[in-house]
Amino acid sequence: MKVNRVGGLVLDPARESLVSSAGGLLLRQTIRLSGVRRALSVALDPWRGRRVRHGPGKIVCDLATAVALGGDCLADVSVVRAQPGLFGPVASDPTISRLVSTLAGDVDAVLPAIRSARAQARCAVWKRRRPLAGRAGSRDGGQVIIDLDSTLVTAHSDKERACATHKRGFGFAPMCAFVDHGQYGTGESLVLQLRPGNASPWNKQDHVQALDLALAQLPEGERAQVLVRADSGACSKAFLHHITDLGLEYSIGFPAHETVKAAMEAIPPQAWRPAVDGDGQPREGAQVAELTRWMPDPTPATRPGPQQWPAGMRVIARRERPHPGAQLRLTDQDGWRITCFATNTHGPGWTLDTLEVRHRQRARCEDRIRAQKDTGMRNLPFHGYAHNQIWLEIAALAADLLAWTQTLAWDTHQPARRWEPKRLRLRILAVAGRIIHSGRRRRLRLPRNWPFNHLIDNAWKSLQPS
Template structure:
């Protein structure tokens, strides 16, 4: 047996002036660049006590910083408090608890105040470096894609309004809205609305409320070119009419029942075209996807029946004008169970959109097109529209990132306090995303890292604090593989 020649490690009782979260200097600089500290301080000033020594905005920002560093409860602010050289004076746990209780007591006023501060900071960040490709204010490449989706958050005790969920768990069902940054970025959390666990994923009122909150988070100049994406849970007449009335576009999952089944039975086989995998600079037409085809079902959809219920009482009873229904069929993977909506061994999924196609690639010449052909947009053919809708799956990555940033388990018993906590979670997620947006250029892989990887490689690296020449210097480990990212990010944030 070979002996281990490594030197024996001994814990030295001597302590040094070290910073355990050296990479968080990028987050702190992002706060200053975005002006988030000033905005939160002004927004929460009505809740500051006369003799308070800690500003409520600073307290909330410190809690959000702790969550961004990996904390999952208010007590984890101790990590920030232990590093005053980096984060300044930090409030005690009782002070944090009193502030969250105070804000929860006036939650209907406090939530809009916090959201307004986030919106102002977001406008500053987008003004310095827009995280999306294309031309701002234009739907031709500059489109802002807002993804809506509901998720589940487990409660391990009987918290207020926690309830059994449709997946046989117990907890809450928040509704989330995100901005998709595309292939060269991650995404921003626009809104997280807390809901009881028994809330329906098909509730149109909840989708509309979350969408309106999300649109209010966008800079005013960016709200006119929004595309709203959602799964079949958002496929309601009320939501689609709401989006249409706002003058926006949508790409929403559509149930493959009734009229869709009739259209699929009537559509000829030559109307199906190959789905595509991706569109890039090398292959502008996209690579065909094996065993997957798409078709525009709109010309073959049967005429809608006359509604019998009152629109004034039950909401819109017809689908909005200009809606197209696009279907995708593919062979299920081995072992997958077929569904009632599958046909001839093909798995059928559909979505609805009001984006007109440029060329009717899959429609017979003799068949009229129900929607006028548009000459704008980056090649909106049926297969490209289907690919655009399929990329909605990146929303699941954003939800996973939120659950890694404090949303996995809501820490308070009170429903209102957990609402405040979700705003802190959204704030922490924004801090991470804005840091990635401002610190690194578009093609840098660090722009796409999820929170766990960003913390492991950048934020939680230890450093030594040196006082020299009336200045404080933070020295990083000599052989840390990602030192260049911290150096580049620091220089870029100071240059913006």
């Protein structure tokens, strides 16, 4: 019978010189390669106090590092401060709190400054290793896909501009924009635009503003071949005209209104084609068809703005038998679940089933939102609205640090490049280590039997300056 040695384990009052977030070394290296700290220091220099030891750029990077490691409030920066051998000296809590209040007092000028620094760092990362497959500006995987969506963030106390939401909750409704890295990666947070809880998910001006901010985050050479993807909340004539005027493509959910019902009744049965899944295999019980030819003219609108849909718009429908137990909808026809989307994509190779699969992959945006809520967006820690806007910029930077680290550290065939933040922290960032001094150098030693040492070793080699 073997003796269980773990059962007799007791806490020794003696302490060792260890670091508990040794994997954060990769985040620190990503900050260096991207130049984000330097860019933030330049952008936030107007808000630097006299005779300060810690500049605003350094403090914002430290906060983003703490959030990337799993923190969700300013006090969690203590985890970074407790490891100066790994992260360097960190400002005190009162200093950080004063800086956030200072930035919030001039939020209209601070937000563009932080976003400009993030865009510069993103350009440096993409120049070193482009996170998308294919060539920039091409359609063979090189197309940049921006996913737009709004989400709800619950407020558990009475915070400034927190309101009742359309889902009977209470809090905020930020508008989000992400870059989809496709099947070989995760995604990047381009825009987290804070809005009151009663903001409409169908507000066309909010979608226009979010798209413009998202495009400004992309490297200039990547903005010519962009696909905008969103659900039916973004399907307004004004927004689709805005996308068309920019020369971009779109794939937007189209609500099944009376015009769609009329087209469904007029379309011949032979117009339906088998749908496919993400692997290109036939999807049982699902069919696709283009409704554009049978769509009646829209009724004249009484609201200001464009009265017609943009030229070249196609409406594609997908019908599928609801799974057992699914609740039927009023828009279901003869037992078929009907969903539609609008797109202006034409050309060879873009068959109906291919376009439909591309639009259905918009579901990855829900993964990005879940990951962002695991990285600072689940809890808006301040009472002030402007303070929470600053916090969302820090959370977006933290999510970018994680995505940039995965992009630069691992090749597309390695699963770690697709891990969500929770798994990345558990397996890579949270590993403990020991800092030793040898040969006039400081070295970080990891546990001998840690099962993910090979991923950390590969990442460190990839993150070395070329």
